Structures are given as structure tokens and as C-alpha cells.
Amino acid sequence: KDEMLKPAAFDTIIDNKKVSLYWIESDNLKAAFTNYGGRIVGLWVPDKNGELTDVVSGMNSIKGFATASEPYFGATIGRVGNRIAKGKFKIDGQEYTTATNNGENALHGGIKGFQYVVWDAEQPDSKTLVLRYKSQHMEEGFPGNLDVKVTYSIIEDNTVKMDYEATTDMKTVVNLTNHAFFNLNGENSGSILNHKLKLFADRFTPVDAGLIPTGELRNVKDTPFDFRNFQTIGARINTENEQLINGKGYDHNFVLNKTKAMGMYQAATVVGDKSGIQMDVFTKEPGIQFYSGNFMEGKNQFKSGVKDAFRTAFALETQHFPDAPNQENFPSII
Structure with missing residues (x-):
């Protein structure tokens, strides 16, 4: 695995939090992640000849992800994936205005969406990675404190499961997804x-x-x-x-x-x-x-x-x- 990715290229401190490289694996499959942006970094699966093939496009360092002109490689997207017209919406009659970062519209959670935050990571076993992030009230213009949990796991040897949970202390909007780029x-x-x-x-x-x-x-x-x-x-x-x-x-x-x-x-x-x-x-x-x-x-x-x-x-x-x-x-x- 160290030939695939060098851990030192992922070990750093961002926003006073430790950033690292994490692996989950089974007999057939290896997946690499970082808690910077909750990103999948690579996914190695056997091709028709049994050769391990990396099918997820990404960078070989945190610097690569942080400075890329494309912000979303492999990232967990939030609070709201995709676009919100003019960055505006109403909940119970109250209008909220979020950061606009895609012309006049909001895209994928705003300027500093979940792709640029550091998640708290824990690995209960070799097939599971749990990431947590607390998004503060009015972060990027969204109401409510939002506790988000993303669990990446390998099940049935050749399946990667992405499980999302979120709780909030007031009515808000949430649309979580993952932006893996595949080839x-x-x-x-x-x-x-x-x-x-x-x-x-x-x-x-x-x-x-x-x-x-x-x-x-x-x-x-x-x-x-x-x-x-x-x-x-x-x-x-x-x-x-x-x-x-x-x-x-x-x-x-x-x-x-x-x-x-x-x-x-x-x-x-x-x-x-x-x-x-x-x-x-x-x-x-x-x-x-x-x-x-x-x-x-x-x-x-x-x-x-x-x-x-x-x-x-x-x-x-x-x-x-x-x-x-x-x-x-x-x-x-x-």
C-alpha cells in the first residue's frame, strides 16, 4: 500500500486538526481515504485479468487536494449537494441566503463546504472508517448545528458502502453525497x-x-x-x-x-x-x-x-x- 500512496504526503495539520491517510480492505478490494474533506482517495479492484486497478481519480497528497482547481475529487459533499438557485431558500417563511460559488447559485454546500473541512476519524476495524463533523449554526449560511456522521465500509468483499447520518437542533436543509470521480x-x-x-x-x-x-x-x-x-x-x-x-x-x-x-x-x-x-x-x-x-x-x-x-x-x-x-x-x- 505504501507503494500506492505515501502516508507522509497525507500527514499534516489543518484547522488545528490532524489529517491522515486511512485504508479499508478486504481480500479483493482496497480503498484509501483521508479525513480532509471526507474523501475517497483511491479504490483498487481486480480487472478481468485479476490485476488490481485504481478506479477512483484523485491526488497523491493533501496538498494536491487542497490546491486543485477542482474542489470535489472524492469528497463528501454538504451540507447541500448540488445547486440552490441564487443561494436562497425559505424554511417556515424565513429566508436564508447561503454563500454563492457557482455563478449566481450555491453549489455543493458553499465556498468552504464539507470538502474542505477536517473530519474526526476512527477505525473500529480493518473494513470500516467512521468520519464525524459538527457543522456550526449558520456555517456557509445554513441554519442549525448539524452533526454529521459518514461511515465507509466494505461489505460482502467487493462492495463499498457509504452510510450518511445527520442530526440537527433546528429545521435545516441537508443533501449529502459523495463526489468520487470514476474511471x-x-x-x-x-x-x-x-x-x-x-x-x-x-x-x-x-x-x-x-x-x-x-x-x-x-x-x-x-x-x-x-x-x-x-x-x-x-x-x-x-x-x-x-x-x-x-x-x-x-x-x-x-x-x-x-x-x-x-x-x-x-x-x-x-x-x-x-x-x-x-x-x-x-x-x-x-x-x-x-x-x-x-x-x-x-x-x-x-x-x-x-x-x-x-x-x-x-x-x-x-x-x-x-x-x-x-x-x-x-x-x-x-
């Missing part, structure tokens, strides 16, 4: 456009030019957003389509087909075309944001030595829908 052929393997993707979603939420949902739940039929059967990510990504133009590719929330009332249901399956590695995503959340790496610009160096070039990783963020506090027909995040 199932390996971090250093180039474009993700030939990955095959299946999304268990009959509808998606169209967006305006600022990527705020219009409120419509649109059927994917006869659109480039129909991934109900396997399609390559790149097959229709350059289609003349208003929604793809707005997102510069795919950067959209899909409305998941809730196939059972309780527990986890399947959201997505992705297959790496070169590696044969298959990733299945299960969630209890009503939506999933599929992001095709459209804003990757090759400005940051990944741990394998390659740059984060255009569309060399994708994200699948399980979530409540974007701008939920301002959209009455969306499931509530209060």
Missing part, C-alpha cells in the same frame, strides 16, 4: 466515453443555462438521456440538444425508479470497456446526478501521474434533486 479502466486510462452505462431512471430533471432545474420531470424516451438500456457514455454526448449544451455534456439529475418501498434499490450499472470492471450503484435516494467530466481541464495531476483531462472520469452522485428547497414538487430536503 473503471483505471485512473490513467484516458477517456471514459466508451464506458457502458445503464441508469434505472425513466425521467430526468431538465435544467436552465445555470444548471438549475426547471421543475419538469421529463421522460427520457427518445432523448440522449435514455440510459434504460446500456449505452456508451459518448454515443450521444455531442448531439445537438439544448440540455447537453446547458451541461456541456451530461451534468443532470436522473429521477430513479423506486423499485421498492424500503431499503436500497439499484440506480446504475457502469462497465469499463477495457478492464471489464463492472460497478453497480444502489441507493435509498430519489435521484442520481450523472456528470461526464465536462469541466475537467487537465490542470491537476492525478496520483498515477496523468492530468485530469476532459472527460477522463465521471461521477454518479446519489442525492435528492438539485434546488429541492425551492421546488415544491421535488422531494423535500428539510
Whole structure:
């Protein structure tokens, strides 16, 4: 593991708190995390030939994460993942204004969201990492003291589980997710456009030019957003389509087909075309944001030595829908 990542590159002090590198592992799988931003740093799984392949894009040091032009590599996102229109929302008639950091809108919890804070970490066993963070009342403009707990664990030898819990002392909004950037052929393997993707979603939420949902739940039929059967990510990504133009590719929330009332249901399956590695995503959340790496610009160096070039990783963020506090027909995040 020390050949994969050097612990010394992760040992530091930020905000008077100790930052480190943590591993969880099973026979088939190794995952590295840091408590800076609650981030997944790398995930090594066997490919079709049994070769361990790192399928999560990230940096090889805390400095790399802290200074990257992309803030969200592998990070726990909060308090509110995705966008809030103009950073404003109301709870019981009171308007709150949060930090805006994406044009006129708030994105992923504001300027110093959960991706830039140091979490308290404990490891009860070799397959589990527990991270905790107390977000203070009015941090980034959000009301209430919020105690957040994220548990990363390996179950059934080849499954990584991300479990989120939060408690608050007053009504607030919460929409937690993880922003891992994946390349199932390996971090250093180039474009993700030939990955095959299946999304268990009959509808998606169209967006305006600022990527705020219009409120419509649109059927994917006869659109480039129909991934109900396997399609390559790149097959229709350059289609003349208003929604793809707005997102510069795919950067959209899909409305998941809730196939059972309780527990986890399947959201997505992705297959790496070169590696044969298959990733299945299960969630209890009503939506999933599929992001095709459209804003990757090759400005940051990944741990394998390659740059984060255009569309060399994708994200699948399980979530409540974007701008939920301002959209009455969306499931509530209060």
C-alpha cells in the first residue's frame, strides 16, 4: 500500500486538526481515504485479468487536494449537494441566503463546504472508517448545528458502502453525497466515453443555462438521456440538444425508479470497456446526478501521474434533486 500512496504526503495539520491517510480492505478490494474533506482517495479492484486497478481519480497528497482547481475529487459533499438557485431558500417563511460559488447559485454546500473541512476519524476495524463533523449554526449560511456522521465500509468483499447520518437542533436543509470521480479502466486510462452505462431512471430533471432545474420531470424516451438500456457514455454526448449544451455534456439529475418501498434499490450499472470492471450503484435516494467530466481541464495531476483531462472520469452522485428547497414538487430536503 505504501507503494500506492505515501502516508507522509497525507500527514499534516489543518484547522488545528490532524489529517491522515486511512485504508479499508478486504481480500479483493482496497480503498484509501483521508479525513480532509471526507474523501475517497483511491479504490483498487481486480480487472478481468485479476490485476488490481485504481478506479477512483484523485491526488497523491493533501496538498494536491487542497490546491486543485477542482474542489470535489472524492469528497463528501454538504451540507447541500448540488445547486440552490441564487443561494436562497425559505424554511417556515424565513429566508436564508447561503454563500454563492457557482455563478449566481450555491453549489455543493458553499465556498468552504464539507470538502474542505477536517473530519474526526476512527477505525473500529480493518473494513470500516467512521468520519464525524459538527457543522456550526449558520456555517456557509445554513441554519442549525448539524452533526454529521459518514461511515465507509466494505461489505460482502467487493462492495463499498457509504452510510450518511445527520442530526440537527433546528429545521435545516441537508443533501449529502459523495463526489468520487470514476474511471473503471483505471485512473490513467484516458477517456471514459466508451464506458457502458445503464441508469434505472425513466425521467430526468431538465435544467436552465445555470444548471438549475426547471421543475419538469421529463421522460427520457427518445432523448440522449435514455440510459434504460446500456449505452456508451459518448454515443450521444455531442448531439445537438439544448440540455447537453446547458451541461456541456451530461451534468443532470436522473429521477430513479423506486423499485421498492424500503431499503436500497439499484440506480446504475457502469462497465469499463477495457478492464471489464463492472460497478453497480444502489441507493435509498430519489435521484442520481450523472456528470461526464465536462469541466475537467487537465490542470491537476492525478496520483498515477496523468492530468485530469476532459472527460477522463465521471461521477454518479446519489442525492435528492438539485434546488429541492425551492421546488415544491421535488422531494423535500428539510
